[in-house]
Each structure stands twice: as structure tokens, then as C-alpha cells.
Amino acid sequence: MLNQFMSYLGSNVTPGSANNQLWALIYVFIIFAGVSLAVVAMNWFERKALAHFQIRLGPMRVGPHGLLQPIADAIKLMLKEDIIPQEADQFVFWIAPVIGLLAAFTVYTVIPFGPSQAVSDMNIGILFMLGVSSLGVLGIVVAGWASNSHYPLIGALRSSAQMVSYEIAMGMSVVSAVLMTSFNKDGTGTLSMIGIVRSQQDQGIWFLFKFFPLGLVAFVTFVIAMIAETNRAPFDMAEAESELTAGYHTEYSGLRWSLFMLSEYAAMIAVSSIAVTLWLGGWLRPFPNLLHAPAWDFIFSLFPGLTFLGLAAIAFIGVARMPAHFSFKIQRIGLAVFAALLGCMALLLLLLAVAGRSADSSIAARFREGIDYVYWFILKVALFMYLFIWLRATWPRYRFDQLMRIGWKVLLPITLGVLVLTAIVGVLAS
Amino acid sequence: MNSAFFPALQLALARPFIASNVSFLASLITPPNADMAPVATPFFFYLLSGLAVAGGVLVITRRNPVHCALALIVTLIAVANLYLMLYAPFVAGVQIIVYAGGIMVLFLFVIMLVNIERASKDRRFNRIWPAGLAAACALMALFVSAFVKGRTLFPDRMIKLPEISNTQEIANALYGEAGRMGQYTFTFEIASLLLLVAILGAVIMTKKRI
Amino acid sequence: MVPITTFHYLVVAAALFVLGVIGVLTRRNVVIILMSIELILNAVNLNLVAFSRMWGNLHGQVFAVFMVVDAAAEAAVGLGILIAFFRNQETINVDEIDLLKW
Numbered sequence: 001m002l003n004q005f006m007s008y009l010g011s012n013v014t015p016g017s018a019n020n021q022l023w024a025l026i027y028v029f030i031i032f033a034g035v036s037l038a039v040v041a042m043n044w045f046e047r048k049a050l051a052h053f054q055i056r057l058g059p060m061r062v063g064p065h066g067l068l069q070p071i072a073d074a075i076k077l078m079l080k081e082d083i084i085p086q087e088a089d090q091f092v093f094w095i096a097p098v099i100g101l102l103a104a105f106t107v108y109t110v111i112p113f114g115p116s117q118a119v120s121d122m123n124i125g126i127l128f129m130l131g132v133s134s135l136g137v138l139g140i141v142v143a144g145w146a147s148n149s150h151y152p153l154i155g156a157l158r159s160s161a162q163m164v165s166y167e168i169a170m171g172m173s174v175v176s177a178v179l180m181t182s183f184n185k186d187g188t189g190t191l192s193m194i195g196i197v198r199s200q201q202d203q204g205i206w207f208l209f210k211f212f213p214l215g216l217v218a219f220v221t222f223v224i225a226m227i228a229e230t231n232r233a234p235f236d237m238a239e240a241e242s243e244l245t246a247g248y249h250t251e252y253s254g255l256r257w258s259l260f261m262l263s264e265y266a267a268m269i270a271v272s273s274i275a276v277t278l279w280l281g282g283w284l285r286p287f288p289n290l291l292h293a294p295a296w297d298f299i300f301s302l303f304p305g306l307t308f309l310g311l312a313a314i315a316f317i318g319v320a321r322m323p324a325h326f327s328f329k330i331q332r333i334g335l336a337v338f339a340a341l342l343g344c345m346a347l348l349l350l351l352l353a354v355a356g357r358s359a360d361s362s363i364a365a366r367f368r369e370g371i372d373y374v375y376w377f378i379l380k381v382a383l384f385m386y387l388f389i390w391l392r393a394t395w396p397r398y399r400f401d402q403l404m405r406i407g408w409k410v411l412l413p414i415t416l417g418v419l420v421l422t423a424i425v426g427v428l429a430s
Numbered sequence: 431m432n433s434a435f436f437p438a439l440q441l442a443l444a445r446p447f448i449a450s451n452v453s454f455l456a457s458l459i460t461p462p463n464a465d466m467a468p469v470a471t472p473f474f475f476y477l478l479s480g481l482a483v484a485g486g487v488l489v490i491t492r493r494n495p496v497h498c499a500l501a502l503i504v505t506l507i508a509v510a511n512l513y514l515m516l517y518a519p520f521v522a523g524v525q526i527i528v529y530a531g532g533i534m535v536l537f538l539f540v541i542m543l544v545n546i547e548r549a550s551k552d553r554r555f556n557r558i559w560p561a562g563l564a565a566a567c568a569l570m571a572l573f574v575s576a577f578v579k580g581r582t583l584f585p586d587r588m589i590k591l592p593e594i595s596n597t598q599e600i601a602n603a604l605y606g607e608a609g610r611m612g613q614y615t616f617t618f619e620i621a622s623l624l625l626l627v628a629i630l631g632a633v634i635m636t637k638k639r640i
Numbered sequence: 641m642v643p644i645t646t647f648h649y650l651v652v653a654a655a656l657f658v659l660g661v662i663g664v665l666t667r668r669n670v671v672i673i674l675m676s677i678e679l680i681l682n683a684v685n686l687n688l689v690a691f692s693r694m695w696g697n698l699h700g701q702v703f704a705v706f707m708v709v710d711a712a713a714e715a716a717v718g719l720g721i722l723i724a725f726f727r728n729q730e731t732i733n734v735d736e737i738d739l740l741k742w
Contacts, residue, residue: 092496124597127523134531138503141538145496145545157542164535191597475644479652486656486679490663495671502675505656509682516649516693518701521685521708528708533678533715540719541671544726555666556735562665569661573654577647584646584694596701603702614702621709628713632720638727 009366014112014194016120027119031108039265043070046389053393064335065318080254085148088251092146097252097259100139104266106132111273112194114283114373125193126178129274130171133229136267137163140248143260147251155247158400159238163229165407170225172415173218176422177278180207180215183426197282204289206281211425218418219279221411223387226271228407230264233392237400272384273377280380283373298357301368304375305350308342315339475515482508493554495541499534506530520597649690656683670732674718681711 008015008023015023044059048066051058059066084093110125112118122128137160144156181199182189190196200206207215228235238247249260276282285300316339322332349371356368398406485505489498506529513522556562606612656679663676685704692700726732729739 089494089496092500095500122519124519124523127520127527131523131526131531134527134535137531137535138538141535141542142496142500145538145542153542157539160535160539164532167531471644472642475648479648482652483655483659486659489672489675489679490659490667495669498672498675502678505679506682509656509686512649512652512686513689516689518689518692518704521689521701521704524705524708525685528712529678529682533712536715536719537671537675540723543723544671544732552668552733554668556668559666563662565665566658566662570654570658573658577651577654581647584650596698599698600702600705603698604705614706617706621706625709625713628717632716635717635720635724 012116014116014118014121016109016118016122024119027117028109031119032105035105035108035266035269036262038269039262040070040074042265042269042385043073043261045385046392049386049389050393053390064322064331064338067335067338074258077254077258082255083251083253085251088148089146092142096139096143096146097256097263098139099142100136100263101259101266103132103136103139104263104270106135107267107270107274110193111270112197112277112282113377114370115194115198117283117370117373118194121192121194124191126174126191126196129193130167130174133267133271134164134167136263137167139263143252144248147248149251152248152250155238155250159231159248162231162235162238162400162403162407165404166225166228166235166411169221169407169411169415170229172412172419173222173225174274174278176214176218176415176419177207177222179419179422179426180210183430193277193282197277197284200281201284201288206279206284208279208281211422211429214418214422214425215279217414218422219275221415221418222275222279224406225411226275227388227391228403229271230268232268232388234395234397235403236392237397237403268385268388269381272381272388275384276377276380283377285372285376294357298353301353301357301372302350304371305346305348305353307375307379308346308349312339312342312346315342471515475512478508478511478515481505482512491554495545496538499537499541502537503530503534506534518596520600646690646694649686653683653686653690656680656686668733668735670722670734670737671719673734674715674722677718678711678715681707 004020004022008018008020011018015021015027044066047069048058059069062069062072084090107129109119110122110128112121140156140163141160144152144154144159147153178189178191178196181196184199184202190199203210208219209215227233231238249257252260285303287296291300315335319332319335319339322328322335352364352368352371356362356364356366482505485501485503485508488501489505492498492501506525510522510525510530513519513525602611603614604612604618605615608615660676660679660683663679664673667673667676685707688700688704688707690700692698692704722732725737729737731737
């Protein structure tokens, strides 16, 4: 087992491809913990960002600036009474959130955080992703049926009809991205996620900008389909509280409802990661081929530390702006501790960037490279999360028939057209 | 409710379209390098085939159609994993996307549309079930005798196909030029025609007024 | 342990096939009969892919892909017929679908 541990640290393939079960298991645990942490952070960030969009403050009481609010929410949900409707089917009622959770989390096995930082680099990575994300629909349909009540049933049927409609558009735009991978110098394409990012690196252009505006249109249709896939605003008719009393998860209370919320946020992060991998260059930093000098490498490797430094600075400004009243003492101390933690993290990352500066393959340099890959990936996914919240705060929701019309009559012809045009332009350009 | 049935129907028929497009675009895959040795094959085989058969038994014996549908999903996913063990990753992917993700959603929609309370309180088996069971037992006896007699007919070699070029080779067979590649191009076109006919037929049959 | 050969896969496929046939011949609910037909089709697919691996070419796998497509079309048409019938007669019980009997 020890040599399995050590052999991965020096390799540059994923643990799944190297048949390294120990590291694959470690990655699975890291992903599970990381995604749960990200869901908690996303919960806080959504409430604060929505509030600031609506010119109010959001949660401010529970921790300094509401930082402990998600923990309070989690404790509340765990302590709530677990109500099961009387005529509901017990087993199916229990298993519905589990199916949704499984489908949402299994996608993470193919998402690459770096060239060797993925659980497994399957040759059919994109096919696997499309298939597993379509299993989430089953959880919703079954949840609505098992609640034995009108509103959940209608909400579940609407929600699943919407999800299956937008899966077609999502699949077609994914296909046009995969098509762009085959315009390499040696004319080969690939379905594996790491291969797609590598082909973006080899072709020297993110697929977002390739054959402009075709890559952009494919990306935009994928983003729209992605928002409809995860039942987020403005496509959240099926679970909006003013329309259908929370749709398919009406009858779920406490911990079961939190499983639905967990699977929704995890699915959001998963499809954002897919979009980042397919169009935005995955783990690549900006301009990896154009600005290739070691000086530029060093400058870009300072970014993780500088980001945390910026966050620490914002937290310190928050400490300074808090009223100097004795009833705010604990909050001030708490926020100052948090800011200090962020600052320490920033210092660590800056030290790492300086220590692993040269391009040799020392331990520090390899570690720094890994951290950089993961950092750029997470930065792009965080931008997508902000986009989700921004769209929720800004746009009103679509009516259900308008939603279905967009899925079938607008997005599907557009994606088909983009696919055909990409093929034509690609053949003509090579 | 009809507004919910048609998308599921169209989805179940459009998924093969997407899956075949994916295989087309992966038709220029890099040449294969070393392939992996399988891990713990007998354990996974017995686990997956046990799951598949258990799911099959649950499908034919449960009273509630939704339970049967869930058991069938378990069977389908187990069979997809068996395809992975047989070094057929593309067929496994197609199975998950089309069968488990499309056809079963269609089945669940229809179960909810025609769910009448009387059905789950009815008897499970129809009037002539002894005759059906006898016929199935005869079929099983036929299979057993075929396997016992013909055990030596199936050579025990298992040729290992390299996994990486599987999608590429299937895509060559489906989309290539005539000759040694592209033996199934015409069949592919006929399959698309079949899907079109099925879409039209199902839509016309379920419309209230034509 | 005995190494897993093609024969093991054929036995599993035969078991699924027999279960599907029992389901088709003995159940009352039409939807469950259609699901048993899907079981039969899956058994045949497993058979095809196992033989494809045994012979080392891809004909079995391509045929299996076409059969999955075929099964999708047939499930859709079958369920469409079921819905059309249900709208007329309000029953999904094969014992009661006997309008054309003499």
C-alpha cells in the first residue's frame, strides 16, 4: 500500500488509469468532502449575493456577516421532525433523494481538476457524464410519485419533462465541443475529459473562442441548457414556491429535503465543471502557450496567494467597519480570526509559489503545479456559480409552456446548426 | 398531462440520435496504448450478474409497477456494467443513456399517467398463469439441455480487445466508407428511418384529435 | 476460482431471458409485460456482446447498439398503444382487453 501511495506522487496519470485503488479512494473522499464544503459555501454566498442584489443585507446575525448561517441551517434541518405522508410508499419515498444524490455525485469521477488530478480518465468520459446526469431525472420522477399528493406529482412531471427536454440540447452542444477536439495537428479527437483539455492546450485556443462565433454559441446554449437541467431560475417553474408549493420536494422535511438541496447544488457544480472543461480550458491558466516564459509562469503562480490575500483584506475591512460597540465584540473577534486564517492561507500559497518557482521537478514545484491547476479550475467554476446566482436575482421565471418551447423549438435547431457549421468550417479550415 | 408525455417520448427516441453522433465524432481517436489488467473479475461478475438476476426477479413479481420499474433500472445498470467487463464501453454508455435514462423515464411517465388505484390492489398474475409458467419452464429446460450438450462448442478463449479504439472502430463500422469498414452504414440509415416512423406512430396514436 | 468465460455470460443471459418470458406470459399489467419485453431484449444484447468478445470482432456490439435503438422505438410505440387503449377502456389489465374476441 505504501508504494501505491508513493508511486502516484511521481506519476502523471490519474489513479484510475494507473490502477491505483488507494489514491482513487482518497480522491473520492476529497471530492465528497470538497463538494459538501462547496455546497455549504454556495448556500451562504447565494443568500448574501441575492440579498445584495435586492439592496438588503442578508443573514448578518448568526456569525459575522452570516458566515455561520449554513451551519445553523444544517443543524436545524437535522433536528427537524421527519414527516412521511401516510399513504406514501415508504421504500420509494426513502430512495428518491438517494437516486438524485447518486446521479449528482457520480459525475465527479470524470471531472479533471488537473492533468492527473481526476479519479479516473475514462475513454468515454463525456458519454459517461451524459448518461449519469440523465439518471437524476429518475430521482425526481420517483420523488413526485412517492409523495402521493397532487402538487408534488405535477411538479415532478413538469420538472422531469423540462430536464429531459434540455438534455437533448445539452448533448448536442457537447457533441459540437467534442467535434472541435478532432481539429488537432494530428487530426485525432477524443471523448475523454482530460483529452479535451489537452487538445485545447495543443490547439492553443479555448473552445469558447474557436471558430468564432460558433464556439461561443455552443457554449451559450450549453449554459442555458445547464441552467434548465438543474431547475434553476429562470427555469425553476417546477419548484417555485409561488407556483407549486415547492414542487416535487414539498412533502420532504428535514434531512431528506437537505439531500435534495445537496443534490441540486452538487449537480450545479458538476455541470459547471463540465462547461469549464469543455469550453473554458479546464485547468489551464490564461495564455499558457502565448506567454510561456518562466517569468510569466511565476506571475501566474502568484494568483492563488493573491486571491486569498484579497479575500483576507476584504474580511479585515469588514472588521474595521463593524461598529465599536461591546455587543459586537464576539463578532469582531470571530471575523478577525477568519481574516487571519485567510491571510495565513495566502502566505502559505505565496511561499509555495516562491519555493516552487523554477521549472524543475522538485517536490515543491510539483506541488505548486498541482495547486495551480486546481486553483484555476475552481476559479472558473466559482465564476459559473456567481453566474447562476446573478441570473436567479435578475430574471423572472419562464412559464412552463414557454420553457418547453425554448427547449425544443429554439435550442435544438440552434445546436444542430452549430454542429453542422462547425463541421463545415473545421473541414474547410484544415 | 399530454404535455409531459410527448417530451419523454421524443427523448426516448432522440437519445439514440445523440449517442450515434457522439460515436461519429469520436471516430478519430488516438491509437491504443497499453490496456489495463482487469481487477477482481470473478467477484465483480458474480456481483453484477446477481444484481441483474435479482432485479429481473423483482420485475416480474412485484405488485406495484413503480417498484418493477426501479428494479428494471437496477437490472439495466448491472447489465451495462457487464458490458464494461466485456470490454464494450461504448455499448455500456449507450445502454445507460438510452435505456436507463430514456426508456425508463418514459415508462415511469406512462405508469403515472395510467396509474389507477385498482391496479395495485388487483391480483398480480393473469388467468392463464399456469400455462405460461409451464411454457417458460419448457424453455428453461431447452436452454439447460442446450448448454449441457453444447458446452464444448463455445471455445474458452477470450480475445481481449484494446479498449481505447472501441468507439473508433464502432464509428468506423457505422459511418465508414463501403468495404471492410462501413459495413453497417446502410443499416444505420434504416435505423434512423425506423425511429422516424416510431415517433410519428406514437405521436399520432396518443393525440386526442388528429 | 474458475475463470469467467463466455459460457458464464451466456448463462446469465439465458436466466434473464427466461425471467422475461415468465413476466410476459404471467403478468396482468400491460406496462409490466412491456418491461419484461425489455428484459428479454437485454438478455439478447448481453448474448450478442459476449459473443462479440469471444470472436474478437465488433459485429455483435454494433448489432447490440442497433437493438438498443430498436428497443427504444418499440417501447415508445407500445406505450403509445397502451395510452390510446387506456383512454378508451380505462383498464390496463390484459384479462380485460378482449374486445376483439369472438
